[in-house]
Amino acid sequence: MGEIEKGKINPRQFSVLTLLFSLGSSILIVPSALTSIAKQDGWLAAIAGVAGGMLLLLLYHALGSRYPGQSLIQYSETILGRWLGKLAAVLFLGYFFLLSALVLRNVGDFITTIVMPETPIQVVHTLFLLAIVIGVGLGLEVIARSSEIFLPCIVLLIVVLIVFLIPQIQFDRIEPVFETGAKGIIHGSLSVLSIPYLELVVFLMIFPYVNRPNKIRPAFMKGAVLGGLVIVVVTMFCVFVLGWDFTARHTFPSYTLAKKIQVGEFLQRIEVLVAVIWFLTIFYKLAICFYASMLGMAQLFRMRTYRPLIVPSGIILCVLSIVVYPNIVYFRVFAAEIWPFYALTMGFALPGLLLTVSVLKSAFK
Amino acid sequence: MAWIVLVLSVIAVVYEYPRLRRAKQFKELWLFMILLAVGVLLSVAEELHLPIPDPLNWLTAIYKPMSRIVLSALN
Numbered sequence: 001m002g003e004i005e006k007g008k009i010n011p012r013q014f015s016v017l018t019l020l021f022s023l024g025s026s027i028l029i030v031p032s033a034l035t036s037i038a039k040q041d042g043w044l045a046a047i048a049g050v051a052g053g054m055l056l057l058l059l060y061h062a063l064g065s066r067y068p069g070q071s072l073i074q075y076s077e078t079i080l081g082r083w084l085g086k087l088a089a090v091l092f093l094g095y096f097f098l099l100s101a102l103v104l105r106n107v108g109d110f111i112t113t114i115v116m117p118e119t120p121i122q123v124v125h126t127l128f129l130l131a132i133v134i135g136v137g138l139g140l141e142v143i144a145r146s147s148e149i150f151l152p153c154i155v156l157l158i159v160v161l162i163v164f165l166i167p168q169i170q171f172d173r174i175e176p177v178f179e180t181g182a183k184g185i186i187h188g189s190l191s192v193l194s195i196p197y198l199e200l201v202v203f204l205m206i207f208p209y210v211n212r213p214n215k216i217r218p219a220f221m222k223g224a225v226l227g228g229l230v231i232v233v234v235t236m237f238c239v240f241v242l243g244w245d246f247t248a249r250h251t252f253p254s255y256t257l258a259k260k261i262q263v264g265e266f267l268q269r270i271e272v273l274v275a276v277i278w279f280l281t282i283f284y285k286l287a288i289c290f291y292a293s294m295l296g297m298a299q300l301f302r303m304r305t306y307r308p309l310i311v312p313s314g315i316i317l318c319v320l321s322i323v324v325y326p327n328i329v330y331f332r333v334f335a336a337e338i339w340p341f342y343a344l345t346m347g348f349a350l351p352g353l354l355l356t357v358s359v360l361k362s363a364f365k
Numbered sequence: 366m367a368w369i370v371l372v373l374s375v376i377a378v379v380y381e382y383p384r385l386r387r388a389k390q391f392k393e394l395w396l397f398m399i400l401l402a403v404g405v406l407l408s409v410a411e412e413l414h415l416p417i418p419d420p421l422n423w424l425t426a427i428y429k430p431m432s433r434i435v436l437s438a439l440n
Contacts, residue, residue, distance in 0.1 A: 094420075098420055122366045126366070126369065183439050183440070184439075186439060187436070187439040187440070297396075301392060301396060302392075303390070303392055303393050303396070304390060304393065305390075305393065308381045308385060308390075308393050308394075308396075308397040309393075309396060309397060309400060311373065311374075311377040311381075311401070312374075312377070312397060312400035312401040312403070312404045313400055313404075314404075315370050315373065315374070315401070315404030315405070315407075315408060316400065316403060316404045316407060318370075318408070319404065319407040319408050319410075319411050319417070320407075320420075322411060323411060323417045323419055324419065324420070324421055325419070325421055330421075334421055334424075334425065337429075337432045337436065338421075338424055338425050338428045338429070338432055340432075341428040341431055341432050341435070342424050342427075342428055
């Protein structure tokens with residue numbers, strides 16, 4: 001049986017994908033979650049979350065580098081044995097697929113609440129998914145290479161957003177610093193930890209396709225640190241410019257943030273730039289999640305290719321993304337109260353268990 | 366929306382079925398057909414507003430006790 005994915009990506013592309021993945025959806029949603037818990041200390045909570053995220057990456061790398069040439073789905077069978085391993089693999093696939101549905105729904109919610117309120121959400125999902133289906137059908141190499149093309153555009157837009165907001169900063173909005181205390185900051189950091197970092201476990205599916213495995217760790221860390229930095233800076237700007245209460249009330253505060261840009265009398269209402277950043281980053285997030293679930297399913301059933309599964313899974317994903325939650329309030333409560341714990345199970349407890357069993361197994365051999 | 370799904374599925378079957386059959390990839394063929402059937406049934410159910418099980422409710426049922434304990438400790 002040959003390898004399902006024949007493409008190879010280089011460490012730089014891996015790093016770019018990590019960066020885009022950690023920005024996708026979090027850049028728009030996380031500032032609100034952070035400030036609603038940690039108030040004006042939201043940015044401190046973001047820093048704490050990024051620091052925690054780095055430890056998670058070390059765990060993922062430790063697990064991934066023990067089995068070079070195998071993906072998460074393949075070595076969970078090697079580690080836990082046939083049936084328990086398959087169970088773990090099914091749980092991981094469920095996580096990736098559910099994540100894809102939630103990410104797709106985030107796109108739909110954003111467009112139908114802010115950009116095109118009269119368009120049915122199904123149309124938005126179908127169109128976005130069409131691009132994803134084509135991308136995943138073309139394979140990992142194409143996704144990785146196109147991400148390198150879009151990177152300068154995304155960096156430029158982020159820099160424009162940040163630079164033009166500097167005149168709007170009001171430093172007193174961030175005071176009193178450390179009012180919420182350690183508890184509030186830890187609680188707040190759960191949202192950053194769960195929205196990009198615990199989801200990075202998806203990258204264990206593409207570890208084996210990086211052509212220089214010894215360069216994975218610095219590349220992975222670099223992408224995630226840069227992504228974390230952008231999240232911290234955007235959260236700081238939300239607090240500085242909008243104030244924490246206004247940020248916490250908005251579902252998409254960084255979009256509102258960009259509406260505040262006003263340079264002289266001529267450069268204003270450029271908030272659609274944020275939407276562009278977001279579409280590009282979320283495209284890669286969704287493409288990687290969907291790709292990982294397709295590849296994982298093909299590996300679980302020991303198939304020769306995952307391509308026949310893409311269209312049927314895309315249809316299921318489209319329906320799932322509509323029925324997955326009834327309204328945005330449900331999602332906000334779910335994202336704050338339930339998702340961090342589910343993500344901790346799938347992104348920390350289960351990989352941690354795999355690593356422990358694997359270490360014990362090799363120790364007793 | 367369901368009719369788009371139906372058209373798409375017919376195209377997918379016309380395209381994939383002969384290829385998979387000729388390549389004798391029966392496992393792939395079975396999984397393809399099962400997933401497609403699930404997809405079509407789900408989209409028809411959604412079109413008719415039938416109740417579809419929601420995984421987020423299951424997760425809420427599983428994690429609610431844990432979440433309550435941890436979050437109240439953090440407040």
